Amino acid sequence: QAQRAEAETQRRAVEARNQQLKALADFQSRWLSRADVTELSRDLLVRLRSGIDAAAGEPAFADLDREQLDRFFDRLSASAIPADVARAALAAQLLHPALEEIERLLAGPQAEVGGVEPALRASLGRAYHDLGLFQEAATQLEQAVGVLARSEPEDSAELLRARLSWLEARFQLGEYAEGLPEARRVLALTSDGGDTELELLAGTALARLLLESGDADAALVQLETSLALAQQRGLSGEDPQVLRIRQQRARALARKSRYPEVLAETQALRAVLEKAGGRSSRQLRNVYGSLVEAAYMVRDLSTAREVAAIAYERTRQDLGETHPETLGALQNYANVQFADEQYDAARTLQEHLVEQRARTLGIEHPLTLAARFNLALTLYNMGRYEDALRLRQAVLEARRRRLGAEHQHTLSTASVTARTLNALGRHAQALELIETTLATLVSRQGESHTDTLIAREVRASVLQGLGRTAEALAELRRAHDGTLAHHGPAHRRTQTLQDMLRRACQGRREAACQLPPAVTAP
Numbered sequence: 001q002a003q004r005a006e007a008e009t010q011r012r013a014v015e016a017r018n019q020q021l022k023a024l025a026d027f028q029s030r031w032l033s034r035a036d037v038t039e040l041s042r043d044l045l046v047r048l049r050s051g052i053d054a055a056a057g058e059p060a061f062a063d064l065d066r067e068q069l070d071r072f073f074d075r076l077s078a079s080a081i082p083a084d085v086a087r088a089a090l091a092a093q094l095l096h097p098a099l100e101e102i103e104r105l106l107a108g109p110q111a112e113v114g115g116v117e118p119a120l121r122a123s124l125g126r127a128y129h130d131l132g133l134f135q136e137a138a139t140q141l142e143q144a145v146g147v148l149a150r151s152e153p154e155d156s157a158e159l160l161r162a163r164l165s166w167l168e169a170r171f172q173l174g175e176y177a178e179g180l181p182e183a184r185r186v187l188a189l190t191s192d193g194g195d196t197e198l199e200l201l202a203g204t205a206l207a208r209l210l211l212e213s214g215d216a217d218a219a220l221v222q223l224e225t226s227l228a229l230a231q232q233r234g235l236s237g238e239d240p241q242v243l244r245i246r247q248q249r250a251r252a253l254a255r256k257s258r259y260p261e262v263l264a265e266t267q268a269l270r271a272v273l274e275k276a277g278g279r280s281s282r283q284l285r286n287v288y289g290s291l292v293e294a295a296y297m298v299r300d301l302s303t304a305r306e307v308a309a310i311a312y313e314r315t316r317q318d319l320g321e322t323h324p325e326t327l328g329a330l331q332n333y334a335n336v337q338f339a340d341e342q343y344d345a346a347r348t349l350q351e352h353l354v355e356q357r358a359r360t361l362g363i364e365h366p367l368t369l370a371a372r373f374n375l376a377l378t379l380y381n382m383g384r385y386e387d388a389l390r391l392r393q394a395v396l397e398a399r400r401r402r403l404g405a406e407h408q409h410t411l412s413t414a415s416v417t418a419r420t421l422n423a424l425g426r427h428a429q430a431l432e433l434i435e436t437t438l439a440t441l442v443s444r445q446g447e448s449h450t451d452t453l454i455a456r457e458v459r460a461s462v463l464q465g466l467g468r469t470a471e472a473l474a475e476l477r478r479a480h481d482g483t484l485a486h487h488g489p490a491h492r493r494t495q496t497l498q499d500m501l502r503r504a505c506q507g508r509r510e511a512a513c514q515l516p517p518a519v520t521a522p
Contacts, residue, residue: 334349350375460475
């Protein structure tokens with residue numbers, strides 16, 4: 001049995017190596033004739049990784065193939081212009097070597113040969129973008145646009161593509177409103193019907209900016225227009241461009257809280273993309289994220305948990321442990337585990353997220369503070385109140401310093417800190433904190449704001465801990481009635497507060513205990 005196992009292992013290793021060599025040879029023969037660099041690189045990576053997985057049981061792309069790829073690039077450089085060497089490295093997702101190669105070429109005289117500079121700058125911008133360095137990406141792409149604008153007509157395909165890449169980098173920097181005029185201009189320049197792909201790309205870019213600018217209705221209109229155009233031009237529902245538009249439409253539907261529609265659409269997109277073998281593609285990773293959110297919101301936690309685990313692992317393999325997209329997928333996975341009351345699993349994921357956020361962004365960055373806040377909530381639900389209190393107090397002080405004492409995030413942190421003090425029996429200290437917080441919330445957010453209603457429920461619990469039962473019941477009733485008016489009778493929070501009131505009112509006749517009939521949540 002041992003001999004057979006060893007022979008099988010050797011056979012699989014040889015087969016995997018042959019697959020890698022075939023993929024590299026195929027890549028070399030097709031490279032100079034293929035315009036779609038992104039799809040080519042995905043195809044290469046998927047086949048290489050599948051061969052490595054079969055041989056070694058885990059991805060080891062960089063270790064096994066870097067030497068071969070280096071030799072391939074050496075052969076390519078002997079027969080092609082220097083820019084192609086850089087683009088080949090970029091296509092193979094060797095981003096740091098690509099950066100080095102492109103920056104070296106830009107510094108030398110080759111950049112002036114044959115108008116190569118804008119192509120190099122565009123490649124450099126894409127490499128920065130894929131590394132999560134969006135400001136650097138925007139700078140290089142803006143320069144590429146500037147060079148092309150001096151030599152190309154404004155409706156040339158190369159210039160319009162560079163403008164769209166620049167818009168993508170600005171989108172990642174949060175420049176939504178600032179990017180809208182440019183997106184509308186690009187869409188107008190592509191609307192002559194000459195290049196369907198560019199027109200659809202421009203429409204999708206505009207829709208994304210509209211969505212993040214807060215106009216989900218306008219975004220949906222633009223996306224429906226783009227889908228109708230694609231159908232009119234004969235594109236199938238599984239065309240890559242159409243799939244991207246459908247994905248953006250699912251995100252717009254989510255902003256309108258139309259989660260059952262989102263779930264159906266993202267499940268359909270997942271089936272199409274996985275069947276196509278694009279498991280390493282950015283598009284599929286984004287679909288996973290939307291699917292997790294939709295499943296979570298309709299309380300299909302088994303689907304949410306399964307997809308969140310796949311999304312995190314795929315993103316980690318594709319982009320690395322500390323990439324912003326990987327950390328976002330990790331946060332989604334932790335959130336789903338928490339919602340499913342898998343607190344030990346959620347805590348492990350959240351601790352890793354806090355560590356990575358702190359290492360890459362700093363301990364008091366807003367995203368790090370949000371991760372620490374969520375970890376404290378998990379510790380509280382596990383009954384580890386002392387640990388939760390230490391973490392919540394640290395986050396509260398950091399938010400006071402960075403955001404101010406009256407910021408919404410600071411006030412919500414103060415409310416949960418008071419809740420933790422109360423759980424530890426430190427009722428007087430909890431009452432002082434929650435009363436100050438509640439007064440600020442009422443003056444800044446109003447009586448009906450969710451944070452105000454939560455603070456009232458916390459104050460009721462603190463008063464109950466102090467033995468001031470009548471006051472506690474009155475405050476709990478105010479929290480219940482406000483939540484009922486704001487969210488409706490079937491909302492989970494309304495139901496929770498009604499249950500709390502019924503338990504607290506057993507055997508009592510106060511006016512606060514005259515409750516409406518119970519409503520069953522859907």
